[in-house]
Amino acid sequence: MTSVSITEYETRLYWQGERGAVLTSDQAPPVPMGLPLNPSEGASHGAWAPEALLVGAVEGRALLAFLEGAREAGVRVLFYQSTAMARLVSSPQQAACFTDLIVRPHVAVGSPLEAELARQLFAALPTRCFPSSMLQITPRIEAVVEVWAAPRPLNGDGAHRTASVSPEAGLSAPAPGG
Secondary structure, eight states, rough: OOOOOOOOOOOOOEEESSTEEEEEEEEEEEEEEOSSSSGGSOOOOOBBBBHHHHHHHHHHHHHHHHHHHHHHHHHHOOEEEEEEEEEEEEETTTTEEEEEEEEEEEEEEEEEEHHHHHHHHHHHHHHSSSSTTTTSSSSOOOOOOHHHHHOOBBOTOOOOOOOOOOOOGGGGOOTOOO
């Protein structure tokens, strides 16, 4: 009989206006995200681009998969540090895609035998971990779209004018706090 483990991950993303957002999870602190209007400007100050988070997720998954394999093989890891790089290619004719995704770990172990075992673990890693095993999935988008009555410009007496549609018609939802 085959044993299967299922783990669910859930995040929430809160738009902060313009091109910024905050990514949250019950298991981790919030992460500010952003994307500049002009890609040549680099990421917004203090915010992560979603693509950089994906590269970081791949780098982190490579670390965890290596450490798991090292533990199983009896390899004592004394030091681990890595960098990761991905190349995103986009054009008006097709969706953006990563053409390269490279993780460069720098590892120290206690013996030549452990070094050889570590090299074998790294050689097997691309087929065992993210992204080769996980990113071959097309995201399913389950959108909820609402229409909220937005304030109209002030009329002459300082009051906002709003248009409303009956909620019974199923065409709108009240704005938060309203």
